[in-house]
Amino acid sequence: MxxxxxxxxxxxxxxxxxxxxxxxxxxxxxxxxxxxxxxxxxxxxxxxxxxxxxxxxxxxxxxxxxxxxxxxxxxxxxxxxxxxxxxxxxxxxxxxxxxxxxxxxxxxxxxxxxxxxxxxxxxxxxxxxxxxxxxxxxxxxxxxxxxxxxxxxxxxHPKCEVCFQYIPLNGDGLIEYRLHPFWSQKYCPAHELDNTARCCSCERLEPMNVRYILLEDGRSLCLECLESAIMDTGECQPLYHSIRDYYEGMNMRIDQQIPMLLVERQALNDATTRDKNGFHRLPETRGICLYEEQTVASILRRPSVSGHRLVGMRTQYQKLTRRCEVTAILVLYGLPRLLTGAILAHHLMNAWLRLKGYRNLNPEVEAGICQVLSYMWLESEIMPNIPSSSSSSTTTSKKGGKSRNENKLGEFFMHQIAHDASPAYGGGFRAANAAVNTYGLRRTLDHIRLTGNFPL
Ligand SMILES: [Zn+2]
Ligand SMILES: [Zn+2]
Ligand SMILES: [Zn+2]
Ligand SMILES: [Zn+2]
The missing domain is CATH 2.10.110.10 (Cysteine Rich Protein)
Incomplete structure (x- = not known):
């Protein structure tokens, strides 16, 4: 948060x-x-x-x-x-x-x-x-x-989009408000401190005439994000496969069967702490590519909406054994389809790098190039006019039926990647993206393999 x-x-x-x-x-x-x-x-x-x-x-x-x-x-x-x-x-x-x-x-x-x-x-x-x-x-x-x-x-006089009152003057007699850089949601600064719920996915604050859904791990989800949220491991498999297809379409096929599980926040944090090789994204980890064997609680049955809460989730412990260099990919449950996909695309790139023998990359290079794949996948999802390079795509049933809301969310996730303030994810993405725009993905990857760095 x-x-x-x-x-x-x-x-x-x-x-x-x-x-x-x-x-x-x-x-x-x-x-x-x-x-x-x-x-x-x-x-x-x-x-x-x-x-x-x-x-x-x-x-x-x-x-x-x-x-x-x-x-x-x-x-x-x-x-x-x-x-x-x-x-x-x-x-x-x-x-x-x-x-x-x-x-x-x-x-x-x-x-x-x-x-x-x-x-x-x-x-x-x-x-x-x-x-x-x-x-x-x-x-x-x-x-x-x-x-x-x-x-x-x-x-x-600007009105607050959370409490619908005129934004009050501050101590200096000025109208001071917060403005979300993407959604332009305008609100009183006080709502950052008064426990107003913020959607864990799109960051928008809960307006007083709307009730967000409370997830069992304490996160809040707005109704727009809930609409396409993916709640359990089984439900996520078609998306996972379509992203593997996306990689294949880019001539980056991954042959190994890497298990992909949807997990709770705590399970993800525990796994992140135990896995010494993974990159840890502070403060909130939303996914991880595991390189070590672990036992992880996978979400077996999706929770259902009861009142304004999501309850009744069933989890099952699953021992992840190592069949290749990559043990599994874990993703936080309850996020909209496009965000879940963006996280998956990122961690599949971690897996791809690992499996193709890229080693000891510094965090900026690895996170940066993974974010580029995430960004490219989002772009391919929300801009339907870009011809898909995938030759054997069969799992596009959910594709194309996206609402305007969902497309807008996708644009927001792209905005978040592009404007991330962290050195590894944000700085890394911008450097990697500049390299890919100049040299193309293939040459950029070759350069990284040889030098450990982006081509300048
Ligand atoms: Zn008048
Ligand atoms: Zn007159
Ligand atoms: Zn207000
Ligand atoms: Zn939201």
Whole structure:
């Protein structure tokens, strides 16, 4: 879980910087919101609004100065000018020559108001968001657009996607929130400390109107990840075989029958601790390629959903004997199909290297090239237009039926591989990927065999 912290970026918005210039420069005229669909803002409008939010916080009181009810009597208008120091008030115009900035008709009698160098009928001074007249003393201004303060806040103040409240200001008066770099999930920093569940697969926090599933080992799984989650050893075999086929299609056939088991978190951690040769990925190991004989509890029967928990799993101890250089591949249960596959593709590459006599590779080289295979397999799964190089693929029944959600998850796992901060997995992947893009996989592997390093 902790590894996710590094991936979550901080973003702070300055809510208090003075932007008086913008306020004054808006004196050129007022554009009215038309139609009723103004809540659907385009991206550009959103950007403008993002900027404008700062004005809204900075100058609510001064803005109200620009907005004064005035009677049709010229003397009152003159008086109000003396009292009003805001530069955007309209110049004095003789009665009868005032044109409403909203409807463009003359203002002949009754109340009117002056704002930003223009006059308005009261009913023509409207909110750019909801199109209703603004009658409050204070309002918000974005560029030349006027808004109800509440409408403006609704449009611009970021809301937390976990608790659905406006993100609170921090001690310095700034709007500070966390933003997931891939999903763009925006949330109050407090949820990192208040035991809000985080999906162990996609990293998204549990919104308050949704219940994640709790796995028996304490991990949480969101419902999207649960949809394609692989829960027991038997269920995982077709995927395992399709990835072996994928290797074969790349002319990297693995002849040995290497057992593959789905296991619980504890079993995986125990096996990892016992296996001195495996690379250990901190803080959470999700798979391992075993080189030594061990007895491991394999998940025999999948747990079922009961309430918001997964229960009733059955495991069976299995003695793994060594029939070749590689004893077994173990993968954590309960992960979505694409993540399970990515882990399998990685550890099959460990196995392949071992079986082909690659020895004593440094962690960056081994983890890096294994992550490249993982990445390539994901790519082949989520980009169906890339022609499969596999000649005898028979286990593609689950392929092709992927939902948009599942594809998006696949993109996320690729993003995670590419942006991993660890030296071995992240740095190794980036170096290996650069080499493979330049020289191709085969030549890169040959170079690694000869030199123990990536070609530069
Ligand atoms: Zn008007
Ligand atoms: Zn409004
Ligand atoms: Zn929140
Ligand atoms: Zn998830």
């Amino acid at each position: 902790d590894s996710q912290k590094g991936d979550v970026e901080r973003e702070a918005k300055n809510g208090l910087s003075g932007r008086n210039d913008n306020l004054c420069s808006s004196a050129g005229g007022l554009r009215r919101g038309v139609g009723t669909d103004n809540h659907k803002k385009s991206d550009k409008q959103k950007e403008e609004l993002d900027e404008a939010i700062e004005i809204s916080f900075a100058e609510p009181l001064r803005k109200s100065d620009a907005y004064k009810w005035q009677s049709g009597d010229d003397n009152d208008l003159a008086k109000s000018h003396q009292n009003d120091f805001h530069p955007s008030n309209p110049p004095y115009v003789p009665k009868g020559n005032r044109v409403c900035g909203g409807c463009n008709r003359d203002i002949n009698y009754g109340n009117y108001l002056g704002c930003m160098g223009k006059y308005f009928h009261p009913e023509c001074f409207r909110c750019h968001a909801c199109s209703y007249p603004i009658t409050e003393k204070e309002f918000s201004l974005s560029g030349k657009d006027t808004y109800h303060k509440t409408c403006f806040k609704e449009l611009t």
